[in-house]
Amino acid sequence: MTAVQIAAGVRDGKFSALDVAKSFCKQIEKLEPKLHALLHYNHDAAIRDAKGSDQGTKGLRLAGVPIVVKDNICVDNQPLTCGSKILKGYRSTYSATAINRLIDEGAFIIGKSNLDEFAMGSSCEHSAYGPTHNPWDTARVPGGSSGGSAAAVAACYAPISLGSETGGSVRQPASLTGIVGIKPSYGRISRYGLVAFGSSLDQIGPFARTVEDAALALEIMSGPDDNDSTTLSAAPEAYVANLDKRDLKKFRVGYVPEHLGEGCDPAIRKSVESAIALLKSEGATIVELKLSDPGFSVATYYIVAPCEASSNLSRFDGIRYGPRKDGEDLLQLYMNTRGEGFGHEVKRRIMIGTFALSAGYQDAFYKKALKVRELTRREYAHAFEKCDVMVGPTSPNTAFKIGENVGDPLKMYLCDIYTIGANLAGIPAMSIPCGYDDAGLPIGLHIQAPMEGEMEMLQVAYGMEQRLKANRAPALAGV
Amino acid sequence: MDITRQTVEHIALLARLKLAPGETEQLAREMSSILGYIKKLADVDTSDIEDGLDHSRKHKVWAEDEPRPSFTTDQALSGAQEQETGYIKVPPIVG
Numbered sequence: 001m002t003a004v005q006i007a008a009g010v011r012d013g014k015f016s017a018l019d020v021a022k023s024f025c026k027q028i029e030k031l032e033p034k035l036h037a038l039l040h041y042n043h044d045a046a047i048r049d050a051k052g053s054d055q056g057t058k059g060l061r062l063a064g065v066p067i068v069v070k071d072n073i074c075v076d077n078q079p080l081t082c083g084s085k086i087l088k089g090y091r092s093t094y095s096a097t098a099i100n101r102l103i104d105e106g107a108f109i110i111g112k113s114n115l116d117e118f119a120m121g122s123s124c125e126h127s128a129y130g131p132t133h134n135p136w137d138t139a140r141v142p143g144g145s146s147g148g149s150a151a152a153v154a155a156c157y158a159p160i161s162l163g164s165e166t167g168g169s170v171r172q173p174a175s176l177t178g179i180v181g182i183k184p185s186y187g188r189i190s191r192y193g194l195v196a197f198g199s200s201l202d203q204i205g206p207f208a209r210t211v212e213d214a215a216l217a218l219e220i221m222s223g224p225d226d227n228d229s230t231t232l233s234a235a236p237e238a239y240v241a242n243l244d245k246r247d248l249k250k251f252r253v254g255y256v257p258e259h260l261g262e263g264c265d266p267a268i269r270k271s272v273e274s275a276i277a278l279l280k281s282e283g284a285t286i287v288e289l290k291l292s293d294p295g296f297s298v299a300t301y302y303i304v305a306p307c308e309a310s311s312n313l314s315r316f317d318g319i320r321y322g323p324r325k326d327g328e329d330l331l332q333l334y335m336n337t338r339g340e341g342f343g344h345e346v347k348r349r350i351m352i353g354t355f356a357l358s359a360g361y362q363d364a365f366y367k368k369a370l371k372v373r374e375l376t377r378r379e380y381a382h383a384f385e386k387c388d389v390m391v392g393p394t395s396p397n398t399a400f401k402i403g404e405n406v407g408d409p410l411k412m413y414l415c416d417i418y419t420i421g422a423n424l425a426g427i428p429a430m431s432i433p434c435g436y437d438d439a440g441l442p443i444g445l446h447i448q449a450p451m452e453g454e455m456e457m458l459q460v461a462y463g464m465e466q467r468l469k470a471n472r473a474p475a476l477a478g479v
Numbered sequence: 480m481d482i483t484r485q486t487v488e489h490i491a492l493l494a495r496l497k498l499a500p501g502e503t504e505q506l507a508r509e510m511s512s513i514l515g516y517i518k519k520l521a522d523v524d525t526s527d528i529e530d531g532l533d534h535s536r537k538h539k540v541w542a543e544d545e546p547r548p549s550f551t552t553d554q555a556l557s558g559a560q561e562q563e564t565g566y567i568k569v570p571p572i573v574g
Contacts, residue, residue, distance in 0.1 A: 093554045200533075229540035299517045310494060317495070319567055321558035330572050331495070339497025344505075347496055351487070351506055352513060354494040365517070370531025372523050377533070409509055410516055426533070 003065045003159040003213040010064035017064030021050030037151040039071045040079045041111040049108035060106030068152040068161035071112040074193040083117040083127035086341030087322045096193020098221040113148030117343045122415040126345040135474040140399040143173030150177040153207045156477045161207045166198045168419025170205040171431040175394035175444025178433045180214045186426035187232040190225035196312040198305035201423045211462045215239040243462040249283025254387030271435035271443045287387045294417045301420045303369035310353030380425040384450040394431040394444035428454045433470040480514040
């Protein structure tokens, strides 16, 4: 059942949030030993919160809807680890604005999901608590960093989950698990209560099995927030009510032929090309675009994000949160706590960021990357003069085997080659199921729109979803 | 780009990270490879860009200078390992 159907059923009194919670808890308890999608799950707490959401569900848009939350987003009095040992045992003292808005609409939090440590990774293998498995093939990764949230929705633990994006961490796992994932415009959803990684790039984004459910979650979470001065001033738009209000034929759809060339899996190329052909047959105007080599975006990102991370993660020092490793003086306490608390991937990014900000290298690396980022913004703005939305592959590959890429960080970084541009430019982007490769693994269609262009992006996604009919649940989910 | 062992040790101290045995050499290798890839940015012509800051976000956000409810001391200290009489306890900073 979708979130829209659940909420309607609870509102109409056909079943209660408690019935819903029992059913989803059963699914979680059956599949969690195989998937390890969650870091925190408490049956009794889920039942208690569902009972709470049964009080006064009248008219609420998410009445009785369970939601899985990535474990780098604060939920009051629940554990928060960011997939790291450095926050083991920590409990949040408040809820993120996005969480409060969902709960105010009748939702309850059913579990907190696994992630690459501090959201740094593309496979969920960099969690200090072990990897999450892809429900389509448990020998494979679900993508990352929001891999636990993606696997949870694909395996029907909940109709909606929250992830976070810095460089593709919602869209890439959505693609690898065959679901819908949205990265909103920078500032659309408040970052208050999201543990900071790269503050100029970070956004919370929803996962769902349908465009309508994802749009609903986005609509509810969006809007200005006094606790995040980078939120956009625009009031939330009525995305759900307008999903079917503009025909595909009224869109100019751009694509970059080079993105379907070298480096892109042939099965993905074929699937995305047929989606473009379908758009054309529906009457959309197809526009060929030329953009710079996306490798430049990856290079820019791997300066900007680690620089911001090296600063943001300095707060994890054993003083205010998490376990402490003592030393003979304060410096040794910091060194020991951070040296033992952070995993290797996080250390590597802190090191790259610290290096790129250090005396003698700042101009050549950090300041240069900021300038190239501005070029990326301009290039997108220019491209969107010729088209309303842009489509392409979300990921250059389908789900890879656990362990396949861990020894080669650069190869792992290139998993985000098509998604990173949107984060650098701040524009909205999403992935929807597009097809399946010969092994039956899901392929994602990437849809990008200009700044604050979520409505048009969702209309194209909704129109394509109706025609592609590629939304399925994996056999393991048993639905 | 060649990152030496000495550079790794210097950066690790700046970043307050104690490295495990073998991690220094591993990071030197990995950082050389990653920064080697990133060096391609030097080829991009950015001569007409002043500072790379996002000037589309020119609006200033002001908050009223009024007290609002905030965390209690207990809440703010609840994640700290050691505390005493409402303060976080740390080892001596000056010997």
